[in-house]
Amino acid sequence: xxxxxxxxxxxxxxxxxxxxxxxxxxxxxxxxxxxxxxxxxxxxxxxxxxxxxxxxxxxxxxxxxxxxxxxxxxxxxxxxxxxxxxxxxxxxxxxxxxxxxxxxxxxxxxxxxxxxxxxxxxxxxxxxxxxxxxxxxxxxxxxxxxxxxxxxxxxxxxxxxxxxxxxxxxxxxxxxxxxxxxxxxxx
Amino acid sequence: xxxxxxxxxxxxxxxxxxxxxxxxxxxxxxxxxxxxxxxxxxxxxxxxxxxxxxxxxxxxxxxxxxxxxxxxxxxxxxxxxxxxxxxxxxxxxxxxxxxxxxxxxxxxxxxxxxxxxxxxxxxxxxxxxxxxxxxxxxxxxxxxxxxxxxxxxxxxxxxxxxxxxxxxxxxxxxxxxxxxxxxxxxxxxxxxxxxxxxxxxxxxxxxxxxxxxxxxxxxxxxxxxxxxxxxxxxxxxxxxxxxxxxxx
Numbered sequence: 001x002x003x004x005x006x007x008x009x010x011x012x013x014x015x016x017x018x019x020x021x022x023x024x025x026x027x028x029x030x031x032x033x034x035x036x037x038x039x040x041x042x043x044x045x046x047x048x049x050x051x052x053x054x055x056x057x058x059x060x061x062x063x064x065x066x067x068x069x070x071x072x073x074x075x076x077x078x079x080x081x082x083x084x085x086x087x088x089x090x091x092x093x094x095x096x097x098x099x100x101x102x103x104x105x106x107x108x109x110x111x112x113x114x115x116x117x118x119x120x121x122x123x124x125x126x127x128x129x130x131x132x133x134x135x136x137x138x139x140x141x142x143x144x145x146x147x148x149x150x151x152x153x154x155x156x157x158x159x160x161x162x163x164x165x166x167x168x169x170x171x172x173x174x175x176x177x178x179x180x181x182x183x184x185x186x187x
Numbered sequence: 188x189x190x191x192x193x194x195x196x197x198x199x200x201x202x203x204x205x206x207x208x209x210x211x212x213x214x215x216x217x218x219x220x221x222x223x224x225x226x227x228x229x230x231x232x233x234x235x236x237x238x239x240x241x242x243x244x245x246x247x248x249x250x251x252x253x254x255x256x257x258x259x260x261x262x263x264x265x266x267x268x269x270x271x272x273x274x275x276x277x278x279x280x281x282x283x284x285x286x287x288x289x290x291x292x293x294x295x296x297x298x299x300x301x302x303x304x305x306x307x308x309x310x311x312x313x314x315x316x317x318x319x320x321x322x323x324x325x326x327x328x329x330x331x332x333x334x335x336x337x338x339x340x341x342x343x344x345x346x347x348x349x350x351x352x353x354x355x356x357x358x359x360x361x362x363x364x365x366x367x368x369x370x371x372x373x374x375x376x377x378x379x380x381x382x383x384x385x386x387x388x389x390x391x392x393x394x395x396x397x398x399x400x401x402x403x404x405x406x407x408x409x410x411x412x413x414x415x416x417x418x419x420x421x422x423x424x425x426x427x428x429x430x431x432x433x434x435x
Contacts, residue, residue, distance in 0.1 A: 024269040031260060036252035043253050045212075053256060057263055064267040074237045079244040086212065094216040128245035146211065150246055153212035172198050178207045179199045185242055 012077040019067035027064055034078065035060070038085040045089040045153040047096070055092050059085045090153040105148055105163040107141040134184035142177030145170060206235035210243060257399045258375045261420075326435045329407045331428035339428035340383070340409060343435075346401040349393040351380070358385040358427070364411040369422060370397065371406040382416050383409060405432045 012033060018026030038059055042052035062084065070080050135143055145159055156174070160167040208214050209222040226233040327344040341354045353368065360366050366385050369377040370393075378397055383389070393401060408429035410422040417423050 024264075027267075027269070028260075031263070035255045035259070037247075037250065039255045040250045040253040041247070044250060053259055056255065057259060057266060060263045061266045064263075064269075075241060076244065079240060079247065082244075082247045082250070083210075083240050090212045091216070091219070094219070125245070127241075128248065131242065131245045147246075149211045149213050150243060151250070155215050156213050157215075159213070174208075174211070174213060175199050175204050176197075178204050178211070181242070182207070 009076050009078060013070075013072055016063075016067045016070045016077055019064060020070070027060075030063065030081075031060060034081055037078070038081060041082050041085040042089045044151050045086065045093055047093075051092055051096065052089070055085070055088045059088050062088070086153060093153055094155075102152060102154060102158065102162050105144060105159065107144055107163050107165065130185060134181050137184060138177050138180060139173075142173045142180070145174050146177050146181070149174065206232060207239045209236060210239035254399075256375070257372070257396060258378070260396050261378065265420075327401065327403060327432050328435045329430040329432045331407060331409055331430040333428055340430075342407055342430075342432075344401050344432065346398070349395065349398040349401065351391040351393055351401075352388060353383055353391060354388040355383070355385050360385045360411065363414070364424065365414055365416060366409050366427070367412045367416050367422065369408045369410065370400050371408060372400045372402070373404050375400075377408065377422055379417065379420060380407075401432070403432050403434050406430070407432060 012030065015026040015029045015033070019030060035056065039052060039056050042055045042059075043049065046052045046055065059081075063081065070077065074080075075083070135146070138146070145163065148154065148162075149159060154162070156167060156171050159174075160170040163170065205214075205218075205222055205225075209219065214222060222232075222236075226236055327346055329342040329344070330338050331340040331342065332338050338356055339358045341356065343352045344350075358366065366383040368380040368383050368391070370380055371377045378400065380391055380393060380397070406429055408422075408426050410417070410426050411424035412422065413424075
């Protein structure tokens with residue numbers, strides 16, 4: 001119910017189109033279908049629940065006002081919504097004086113080795129499988145840094161601090177990882 | 188950029204991956220604003236950003252959904268100016284007293300022990316003349332008492348279906364006032380559950396958006412309001428009875 005994955009993306013797209021026409025019922029449907037997922041996005045990035053709630057409220061206010069800007073040719077509805085939530089949450093994180101004291105990042109080895117199960121791979125879309133595979137080809141330290149950056153929205157400086165590595169090295173690892181990822185996904 | 192996958196020995200030129208860094212979220216506030224301004228005036232850069240968003244999109248599947256506090260939806264409805272039936276805004280007038288839940292908790296603590304003790308007896312008394320409609324599922328109860336402990340309303344709640352039955356017990360409501368029922372989850376503001384009939388037991392169906400609030404520890408309360416109910420979605424009149432929801 002609450003997970004975006006269980007909601008048909010084309011249905012979500014239709015609701016967004018209706019929201020763009022000012023349909024408050026459709027807006028409620030979008031809220032029901034995606035708010036828990038988007039709250040998860042915000043909670044991963046922001047240090048407190050109240051920050052996450054504030055941002056989620058902003059995100060939905062924004063959805064109501066800017067649903068017309070959703071372009072189905074550029075992104076799936078949930079990608080558009082989640083990226084909007086990430087951007088808002090990251091901006092909030094940057095503006096907050098007390099950035100979260102994030103957990104140390106262990107680069108020596110993979111802690112969160114999320115090797116997908118066979119079933120999960122079979123179920124996954126092509127895009128997902130390709131990203132999994134290309135992420136899997138990155139050196140563990142690059143993969144860990146890129147994942148942490150994506151889910152927590154933290155700066156290079158923070159990643160350097162938390163991993164106990166020099167800033168220059170962290171930037172270099174991430175940039176090389178990104179270039180590598182792009183090349184791999186374009187093959 | 189024609190970096191091959193194996194080519195991991197050299198750094199990509201500075202600025203070549205700004206779109207990716209923006210999407211990944213590693214840029215500081217100033218660099219984010221610069222990137223956004225660039226998206227506005229440089230369509231090719233905007234397309235690059237969209238490209239990175241779709242590359243990373245599968246990672247979104249890994250984010251675990253977190254249940255949203257139910258009070259958020261009414262707040263959003265209010266923020267965008269769409270009708271919020273039976274729900275409330277924490278910014279509504281008269282909210283300040285109700286918002287100090289510390290006070291609320293303190294007020295309810297004393298009355299609750301006594302109310303809980305008399306709950307069973309109370310139900311027998313009120314059920315004899317007018318049997319409560321049968322309720323299936325997980326049952327919760329609450330006794331709403333005055334500050335002196337006198338019970339004014341009894342409630343049985345089926346959290347599964349969102350059905351609530353309120354039984355008034357000798358309540359007097361002034362002619363120019365109505366009784367309005369509220370639910371206040373721990374740490375939250377009051378949410379209206381509608382007007383009560385002070386003379387007769389009535390079933391109330393709680394809107395789906397508030398159903399999660401029907402849980403032990405939440406408070407139910409009755410306030411006196413002008414005809415038609417509290418005008419701004421928050422209680423304005425005196426609280427005549429309150430009680431905590433408990434599992435039967």
